[in-house]
Amino acid sequence: MPYILIRGNLASYSHKYPFRVLVSGLKTADLEQLNRFPSGGYSDESTIVYLQHPCVILTALEVLGYRVVASSSTAVKQDYNEYMWTMRKEFHDPEPFVSETSSAIVERENLANIGREVNNYPPSNKIDVPE
Numbered sequence: 616m617p618y619i620l621i622r623g624n625l626a627s628y629s630h631k632y633p634f635r636v637l638v639s640g641l642k643t644a645d646l647e648q649l650n651r652f653p654s655g656g657y658s659d660e661s662t663i664v665y666l667q668h669p670c671v672i673l674t675a676l677e678v679l680g681y682r683v684v685a686s687s688s689t690a691v692k693q694d695y696n697e698y699m700w701t702m703r704k705e706f707h708d709p710e711p712f713v714s715e716t717s718s719a720i721v722e723r724e725n726l727a728n729i730g731r732e733v734n735n736y737p738p739s740n741k742i743d744v745p746e
Contacts, residue, residue: 617642619681621700623669636665636672645679673700680704 619640627633635655639662646663652672655664665672673683681702688698 617704617706618684619676619702619704621669621672621676621702622697623672623700624697625669626696632666634666634668636667636669637662638665638672638676645676648679649675669698669700673702676702 617640619638621636621638623636624634632655637658638649641649641663649663649665649672652675653666655666657663677683681704683700684703685701686698688696
């Protein structure tokens with residue numbers, strides 16, 4: 616699961632650009648989705664700066680499937696509190712590739728073990744060897 620970090624201020628830095636949000640770890644497809652927001656460029660190779668209120672960027676990322684998993688605040692300067700959010704995007708596990716012959720074997724083995732599992736409750740330390 617990819618994680619991204621967002622750092623932003625809730626108090627204005629200046630009148631021209633009152634808000635600054637740094638987003639680190641976005642994939643190219645997600646960056647393209649956020650192109651409509653004014654950008655202040657890159658602060659490094661994996662961090663882009665948006666000149667928006669943090670709530671706007673957090674909401675846009677939520678629409679893209681990210682969820683906040685942690686947050687914290689840091690007082691960088693006395694007047695400007697900065698906040699940091701960690702977000703995560705869920706990816707569904709791909710379906711495993713199973714050939715027709717192997718799935719039939721697995722299904723038979725599972726059906727054969729049903730009776731053994733019931734008979735071994737509560738579990739014992741005995742190893743079940745197929746006959």
